[in-house]
Amino acid sequence: MSVTEQARRARAAANELATATRTVKDGALRAMADALVARTPEIVTANDADLAAGREAGLSTALLDRLALNPERIAGMADGLRQMAALPDPVGEVVRGGTLPNGLELRQIRVPFGVVGIIYEARPNVTADAAGICLKSGNAVLLRGSSSAVRSNTAIVAALRDAVTDAGLPADAVQLLDATSRESVKELMRARGLVDVLIPRGGASLIRTVVEESTVPVIETGVGNCHVYVDAAADLDKALAVVLNAKTQRLSTCNTAESLLVHADVAPAFLPRVLAAFAEAGVTVHGSPEVAAFSDAVVPATDEDYETEYLSADISAAVVESLDAAVAHIRRYGTGHTEAIVTDSAAAARDFVARVDAAAVMVNASTRFTDGGEFGFGAEIGISTQKLHARGPMGLPELTSTKYVVTGDGHIRG
Amino acid sequence: MSVTEQARRARAAANELATATRTVKDGALRAMADALVARTPEIVTANDADLAAGREAGLSTALLDRLALNPERIAGMADGLRQMAALPDPVGEVVRGGTLPNGLELRQIRVPFGVVGIIYEARPNVTADAAGICLKSGNAVLLRGSSSAVRSNTAIVAALRDAVTDAGLPADAVQLLDATSRESVKELMRARGLVDVLIPRGGASLIRTVVEESTVPVIETGVGNCHVYVDAAADLDKALAVVLNAKTQRLSTCNTAESLLVHADVAPAFLPRVLAAFAEAGVTVHGSPEVAAFSDAVVPATDEDYETEYLSADISAAVVESLDAAVAHIRRYGTGHTEAIVTDSAAAARDFVARVDAAAVMVNASTRFTDGGEFGFGAEIGISTQKLHARGPMGLPELTSTKYVVTGDGHIRG
Numbered sequence: 112m113s114v115t116e117q118a119r120r121a122r123a124a125a126n127e128l129a130t131a132t133r134t135v136k137d138g139a140l141r142a143m144a145d146a147l148v149a150r151t152p153e154i155v156t157a158n159d160a161d162l163a164a165g166r167e168a169g170l171s172t173a174l175l176d177r178l179a180l181n182p183e184r185i186a187g188m189a190d191g192l193r194q195m196a197a198l199p200d201p202v203g204e205v206v207r208g209g210t211l212p213n214g215l216e217l218r219q220i221r222v223p224f225g226v227v228g229i230i231y232e233a234r235p236n237v238t239a240d241a242a243g244i245c246l247k248s249g250n251a252v253l254l255r256g257s258s259s260a261v262r263s264n265t266a267i268v269a270a271l272r273d274a275v276t277d278a279g280l281p282a283d284a285v286q287l288l289d290a291t292s293r294e295s296v297k298e299l300m301r302a303r304g305l306v307d308v309l310i311p312r313g314g315a316s317l318i319r320t321v322v323e324e325s326t327v328p329v330i331e332t333g334v335g336n337c338h339v340y341v342d343a344a345a346d347l348d349k350a351l352a353v354v355l356n357a358k359t360q361r362l363s364t365c366n367t368a369e370s371l372l373v374h375a376d377v378a379p380a381f382l383p384r385v386l387a388a389f390a391e392a393g394v395t396v397h398g399s400p401e402v403a404a405f406s407d408a409v410v411p412a413t414d415e416d417y418e419t420e421y422l423s424a425d426i427s428a429a430v431v432e433s434l435d436a437a438v439a440h441i442r443r444y445g446t447g448h449t450e451a452i453v454t455d456s457a458a459a460a461r462d463f464v465a466r467v468d469a470a471a472v473m474v475n476a477s478t479r480f481t482d483g484g485e486f487g488f489g490a491e492i493g494i495s496t497q498k499l500h501a502r503g504p505m506g507l508p509e510l511t512s513t514k515y516v517v518t519g520d521g522h523i524r525g
Numbered sequence: 526m527s528v529t530e531q532a533r534r535a536r537a538a539a540n541e542l543a544t545a546t547r548t549v550k551d552g553a554l555r556a557m558a559d560a561l562v563a564r565t566p567e568i569v570t571a572n573d574a575d576l577a578a579g580r581e582a583g584l585s586t587a588l589l590d591r592l593a594l595n596p597e598r599i600a601g602m603a604d605g606l607r608q609m610a611a612l613p614d615p616v617g618e619v620v621r622g623g624t625l626p627n628g629l630e631l632r633q634i635r636v637p638f639g640v641v642g643i644i645y646e647a648r649p650n651v652t653a654d655a656a657g658i659c660l661k662s663g664n665a666v667l668l669r670g671s672s673s674a675v676r677s678n679t680a681i682v683a684a685l686r687d688a689v690t691d692a693g694l695p696a697d698a699v700q701l702l703d704a705t706s707r708e709s710v711k712e713l714m715r716a717r718g719l720v721d722v723l724i725p726r727g728g729a730s731l732i733r734t735v736v737e738e739s740t741v742p743v744i745e746t747g748v749g750n751c752h753v754y755v756d757a758a759a760d761l762d763k764a765l766a767v768v769l770n771a772k773t774q775r776l777s778t779c780n781t782a783e784s785l786l787v788h789a790d791v792a793p794a795f796l797p798r799v800l801a802a803f804a805e806a807g808v809t810v811h812g813s814p815e816v817a818a819f820s821d822a823v824v825p826a827t828d829e830d831y832e833t834e835y836l837s838a839d840i841s842a843a844v845v846e847s848l849d850a851a852v853a854h855i856r857r858y859g860t861g862h863t864e865a866i867v868t869d870s871a872a873a874a875r876d877f878v879a880r881v882d883a884a885a886v887m888v889n890a891s892t893r894f895t896d897g898g899e900f901g902f903g904a905e906i907g908i909s910t911q912k913l914h915a916r917g918p919m920g921l922p923e924l925t926s927t928k929y930v931v932t933g934d935g936h937i938r939g
Binding site for chain 2: 486
């Protein structure tokens with residue numbers, strides 16, 4: 112079936128889903144969870160075949176690990192769906208409302224987008240997550256996973272669709288697109304009018320392609336060249352804890368710190384400590400000459416280092432003469448994801464927050480907190496780094512649009 | 526100067542504007558208003574030259590009227606700017622906030638987009654309006670007006686920039702792009718990273734081009750194939766008033782009704798009345814055979830008629846067998862702008878509101894009410910017909926993004 116035909120079916124399903132009650136949608140989510148658990152053997156078998164093909168194709172151990180499913184991971188996917196059932200329904204929420212001077216009653220209410228397309232890479236758990244969050248927000252979803260996970264995703268989606276049908280909703284609310292051809296991505300990007308929004312989740316090059324080629328509106332996610340700036344007025348113990356956590360708590364996430372900026376006033380006191388800690392943690396520091404002055408282990412930083420989202424045990428580092436210089440550096444190299452300042456100066460914190468333009472600005476906190484779970488959203492479909500529609504972690508409300516409902520009694524405009 | 530260079534300057538201006546206080550911004554708006562009034566002779570002279578060139582180029586009387594400025598119209602532009610100064614500043618508004626279980630303080634606050642590009646057609650009053658609404662919301666603006674208004678727009682922008690400078694803000698917050706070449710539009714559409722959002726205001730073909738070719742995120746505006754559905758349970762006096770107002774109160778606006786759907790049960794009672802009223806108002810009805818049965822003046826409707834946003838004294842009309850059929854017709858031909866039902870049945874109203882997917886749904890009210898002024902927004906930059914970011918009339922908050930500010934005390938993620 113062509114992507115266009117699948118999108119048409121999704122549109123029809125979306126029309127039904129838009130008016131489904133929370134009770135019915137939550138019932139479907141629980142049925143989806145049950146189906147994943149019940150059909151674990153079938154999913155694991157499919158996953159084994161993907162893993163075997165992946166090993167044959169020479170996938171890295173890291174990629175194979177992301178691809179791998181076992182009964183515990185499948186149970187985790189099911190738990191995620193059950194948790195979504197417990198979250199409030201964003202659809203129907205009145206965002207603003209009131210009575211106009213002429214007596215017209217105005218309400219702006221949340222409605223589903225309609226059809227959401229998601230393009231993502233290896234992890235098959237995203238399949239269940241994305242299906243769940245879209246269904247809960249009343250959207251039909253078109254899932255375009257990676258070819259390396261095609262058997263796993265097919266087994267997962269088969270289970271989910273049966274559960275959706277059993278719950279009385281249209282199976283086409285959840286559809287998998289052909290992952291073996293690039294054509295399906297192209298067709299999806301051109302399905303304007305049938306697909307309401309496209310969310311690419313993956314590496315920078317995937318996101319760039321989608322942003323440049325899609326006529327369907329896109330929500331850009333995930334590229335994070337995040338900085339921690341240690342201010343002249345920083346508590347250096349807190350700074351050390353925040354910097355280490357931001358870099359090393361998990362290396363390959365978009366909210367991981369990739370660059371350290373240290374105010375010149377505290378560089379002599381702070382850099383030896385942080386460089387020693389990084390050395391112990393196995394992190395390579397790519398630093399300016401001012402940083403390298405404190406340790407032979409520092410690798411000279413190039414301009415490219417400051418632009419790089421390493422996603423590895425590497426960090427770039429520079430000494431800055433002022434908060435102004437830190438802000439200028441971040442404006443030049445930052446990707447607008449998460450930027451942090453460590454300072455005990457209220458004025459410095461206020462200034463940094465006001466002038467740094469990013470989805471999230473942290474004051475005395477690790478960049479790793481930019482996360483739907485940490486923010487208390489309960490579910491997350493990705494972290495938007497664009498300014499339109501949604502910025503930062505996207506939960507259920509971010510998967511909705513709004514509609515104005517205006518009620519009168521034969522009102523006409525004079 | 527190239528558009529890219531202008532966009533760079535706008536970006537620098539936006540950085541200053543983002544932290545400007547409301548007092549300073551409102552002072553600039555009032556100075557802009559004063560400058561327009563003080564420099565009326567210069568603006569009128571420039572406009573006379575545009576009008577003369579327009580007449581020579583054979584512009585229609587309607588277009589020449591839209592292009593024309595006089596001291597009253599200029600005073601109206603100035604008043605608009607003064608009214609914007611009285612509106613609340615959207616920047617800094619806390620959209621949501623609270624304290625997380627770990628003690629982190631989370632606030633989501635409104636911030637300007639940064640740089641907004643606006644592509645618009647003849648009316649030079651849009652120049653002052655757009656500059657004002659962007660400045661008030663903390664955004665630098667790149668204005669790409671039509672070539673027919675180039676002298677008027679140049680004079681207006683010169684006055685506005687001087688006023689912005691006098692008020693202590695960077696002149697490059699308001700810039701006019703070259704209106705004589707198509708290249709400037711192309712460059713603007715490719716200025717991703719420098720321009721945060723592009724708003725095309727104009728005809729369907731301009732909007733389609735921008736949507737398809739822009740890599741800068743776009744907010745689609747304005748195309749409205751709006752329907753009025755007269756339900757079986759309609760009060761026919763109210764229905765007549767609403768239908769006539771929706772079609773004839775102003776012919777060329779996007780919220781004007783372009784199509785009438787009448788339930789078969791009330792067609793015999795309603796159609797003769799509405800057809801007579803349309804005949805008297807000089808409106809041509811393009812109707813299905815069921816409609817034509819009631820008047821010889823009805824022109825047969827083609828499928829194209831049902832798709833057409835006439836913006837003229839024409840309306841398409843059809844008889845439908847049910848509310849379901851009305852919804853199906855609207856889903857097929859509607860553009861998601863404004864759809865109206867006239868009914869005294871609460872069940873029918875509820876059903877129509879739930880199932881019709883549009884920026885605004887009117888119950889017993891004219892489609893003409895979809896308007897920032899009518900909704901009480903005080904200022905409007907256009908009416909979005911897309912689902913992403915903003916839907917319906919866009920006021921000041923719709924010209925902002927948000928930023929999460931997270932404050933801790935050395936918090937790290939465990």
